[in-house]
Each structure stands twice: as C-alpha cells, then as structure tokens.
Amino acid sequence: xDILQIFVLIFVFFVVSRTILRLKDNEISVSxxxxxxxxxxxxxxxxxxxxxxxxxSGMLGIGRGIDLVIYFSILLLxxxxxxxYVKIEKVEQExxxxxxxxxxxxxxxx
Numbered sequence: 022x023d024i025l026q027i028f029v030l031i032f033v034f035f036v037v038s039r040t041i042l043r044l045k046d047n048e049i050s051v052s053x054x055x056x057x058x059x060x061x062x063x064x065x066x067x068x069x070x071x072x073x074x075x076x077x078s079g080m081l082g083i084g085r086g087i088d089l090v091i092y093f094s095i096l097l098l099x100x101x102x103x104x105x106y107v108k109i110e111k112v113e114q115e116x117x118x119x120x121x122x123x124x125x126x127x128x129x130x131x
Contacts, residue, residue, distance in 0.1 A: 029068045033061045060097070 037058065044054045067074055067090060074086030083089050 026068050
C-alpha cells in the first residue's frame with residue numbers, strides 16, 4: 022500500500038464518519054446517505070484496484086482509465102451543482118413568501 026492509498030483511506034473513513042453523523046442528526050436523508058456511501062466506496066475501489074478503470078473505459082470506448090474517472094467526476098459535479106441550484110431556488114421562494122407575509126402583517130397593523 023502506498024502513501025496515496027493510505028491518505029485516501031484515512032480521508033474516506035473521516036468523510037464516511039461525518040456522513041454517518043449527519044444521518045444521525047437528520048441533516049441528510051437515507052437516500053442521500055446511501056448515495057454518498059456508494060460514491061466513497063467507488064473511490065476506494067478505484068484507489069485500491071486502479072486497473073478496473075482501464076477495463077471499464079475499454080468497454081465504454083474511452084481511451085484511458087483516468088479519462089473515465091475525469092468524465093465521471095465532471096458528470097457528478099454537474100449533478101451536484103444542479104441539486105444545489107434547485108435547493109437555492111426553493112430557499113429563495115420561501116424567503117420571498119416570508120417577506121410578503123411580514124409586509125402584509127405590517128401593513129394591516131397600520
């Protein structure tokens with residue numbers, strides 16, 4: 022086991038422990054928990070069995086294993102940005118609703 026594998030293993034254990042704590046505190050749903058556990062398990066598989074990316078990339082017609090990892094990472098980032106965007110839009114709508122209600126209450130008090 023080389024230094025990078027040790028570092029990634031420690032990092033993944035740390036992140037998984039934080040994810041478990043967030044699940045216990047009801048900060049994330051079970052489906053989000055499963056999603057993140059699968060992502061970090063995939064990271065461990067790629068770090069400890071790097072040749073698997075070469076095999077999968079060959080099946081998909083992608084040149085190198087690292088290209089597959091980069092493409093997958095970019096797709097994952099786009100998905101996460103989309104989820105963040107949707108949540109921000111929802112929060113903005115909720116803030117707008119609250120501001121309207123407060124404004125109407127102030128007007129009625131006058």
